[in-house]
């Protein structure tokens with residue numbers, strides 16, 4: 224996770240007993256990857272600056288208080304990092320459990336059925352059950368309901384947004400990690416998406432409240448769909464036909480940038 228750093232100054236640290244040397248400014252997560260240690264993550268990508276929103280990549284660092292996110296913590300000379308202590312395992316399971324408690328549970332804890340990072344991470348941290356019950360009448364019971372039992376509308380229970388011709392957005396499967404918003408802003412430069420609401424009511428929204436994808440500034444580039452870790456944003460072709468068995472990467476020759484596209 225997080226883009227690679229270029230620096231002349233090298234830093235040596237220890238991660239889970241392994242010594243690793245990386246350029247100054249590298250994140251602890253990337254250094255761990257270099258050392259062959261995989262740290263669970265949901266919101267870190269190789270294409271955008273780390274944001275530290277999912278809190279799944281927590282680690283312990285000797286001599287430091289707390290459990291910092293490894294994706295946003297830069298390495299330091301002589302640092303000693305632990306990624307698999309009992310405390311870290313407990314915390315990670317707790318974080319995942321909270322995500323899944325607000326999610327169609329069977330999708331996550333059932334058999335793997337598609338490329339779903341939330342499901343993959345639930346398995347990686349060993350989450351087997353969720354102790355927290357969803358409130359009556361919420362999206363877990365019927366996530367296309369637009370209101371709870373008392374008739375109170377909750378934006379995250381609203382029906383899916385299928386207005387875009389190429390992909391659909393299901394708020395019930397959204398963990399509000401912000402990756403789609405950042406991909407739209409930082410990668411595409413379109414600034415079509417935002418996060419609205421707070422707590423359980425927070426959700427990604429295209430444009431102003433009430434707007435759908437089609438009426439927003441979205442240009443259908445698909446950058447948001449590419450980074451979505453849960454399948455909340457998914458191509459309609461995948462919804463209708465299932466995950467493709469193979470894909471082909473082509474390079475666009477329209478300009479000198481050389482953007483690559485994956486065709487399935």
Ligand code: FES
Nearest residue numbers: 264275277278294
């Ligand atoms: Fe580090 Fe999400 S991957 S906080």
